[in-house]
Amino acid sequence: MPELPEVxxxxxxxxxxxxxxxxxVVQPPCQRRPIAVEPSWSSLRRRMIGRSIxxxxxxxxxxxxxxxxxxxxxxxxxxxxxxxxxDVPTPDHLRLIMRCADEHRQAELLYWDRRGLGIVxxxxxxxFTERYSHDRLGPDALSITVDALRDRLxxxxxxxxxxxxDQRALAGVGNLYASELLHVAAISxxxxxxxxxxxxxxAIHAALVDVLEEAIRYEGSxxxxxxxxxxxxxxxxxxxxxxxxxxxxxxxxxxxRPVERIVQAQRATFYCPGCQRRK
DNA sequence: ATTAATGTTCAGAA
DNA sequence: TTTCTGAACATTAA
Numbered sequence: 001m002p003e004l005p006e007v008x009x010x011x012x013x014x015x016x017x018x019x020x021x022x023x024x025v026v027q028p029p030c031q032r033r034p035i036a037v038e039p040s041w042s043s044l045r046r047r048m049i050g051r052s053i054x055x056x057x058x059x060x061x062x063x064x065x066x067x068x069x070x071x072x073x074x075x076x077x078x079x080x081x082x083x084x085x086x087d088v089p090t091p092d093h094l095r096l097i098m099r100c101a102d103e104h105r106q107a108e109l110l111y112w113d114r115r116g117l118g119i120v121x122x123x124x125x126x127x128f129t130e131r132y133s134h135d136r137l138g139p140d141a142l143s144i145t146v147d148a149l150r151d152r153l154x155x156x157x158x159x160x161x162x163x164x165x166d167q168r169a170l171a172g173v174g175n176l177y178a179s180e181l182l183h184v185a186a187i188s189x190x191x192x193x194x195x196x197x198x199x200x201x202x203a204i205h206a207a208l209v210d211v212l213e214e215a216i217r218y219e220g221s222x223x224x225x226x227x228x229x230x231x232x233x234x235x236x237x238x239x240x241x242x243x244x245x246x247x248x249x250x251x252x253x254x255x256x257r258p259v260e261r262i263v264q265a266q267r268a269t270f271y272c273p274g275c276q277r278r279k
Numbered sequence: 280a281t282t283a284a285t286g287t288t289c290a291g292a293a
Numbered sequence: 294t295t296t297c298t299g300a301a302c303a304t305t306a307a
Contacts, residue, residue, distance in 0.1 A: 076286085114304060116302080167286090
């Protein structure tokens with residue numbers, strides 16, 4: 001599930017690791033198929049052990065552990081992955097443990113992933129810059145300007161909801177927050193990007209920032225399957241604020257008309273046909 | 280038994 | 294060139 005607000009919450013939860021040194025990288029005893037680790041488990045151990053953690057970053061929906069010596073460990077949780085310092089939802093599906101310590105304290109980064117679709121990659125700073133350059137991954141959704149957003153999408157013939165999910169246009173928005181922010185902006189998810197006016201782009205941009213920042217304050221959304229947790233294994237709170245996501249048939253909080261579920265690009269979209277008008 | 284689920288990435292076709 | 298579809302990855306709950 002993790003989209004930008006959930007991954008940003010994970011990032012903040014890992015900040016206590018900064019300053020510690022990597023002591024051990026362990027593949028837990030786990031009957032499942034191991035997750036993808038690039039370039040390899042042995043390479044991770046060889047390159048990381050003994051290095052100190054200099055910072056914790058985020059790029060779109062990925063957590064970045066910055067290491068001394070110009071290395072970065074990128075954790076990409078995809079559908080059901082999460083990182084934690086404290087505990088994980090279930091003992092099985094624990095996929096990686098990184099033990100860290102200094103002379104005063106210790107902590108361990110746990111990577112847990114129910115479906116196991118996530119990827120962990122160790123990259124040099126140069127490889128990182130190349131892989132996440134702006135033509136492969138757009139500007140971060142929290143920092144993109146309204147002009148850059150409009151410039152990147154205004155000639156596209158795609159529906160706005162579909163375009164917002166394109167990580168090469170902007171990084172961080174996923175299926176849940178795309179529906180939510182378009183409801184706040186009062187724009188139909190079916191509108192073609194090339195039909196949107198300047199004022200509408202401004203509304204989308206404002207809603208983008210507002211919704212993501214509000215969701216971060218609530219530490220993200222934990223859906224019915226309970227998979228997502230923050231770094232202390234606590235559920236997020238933003239699911240109680242959802243206006244349309246997974247609320248088909250329930251009244252729109254703005255105009256009381258029932259929320260509708262449609263399918264765009266093979267994924268569910270939720271919107272209010274009453275206050276998100278015009279195709 | 281079938282279906283859908285928050286994501287990414289590729290191949291192939293329109 | 295752009296856009297769309299389907300598939301694959303693996304698990305689980307409805």
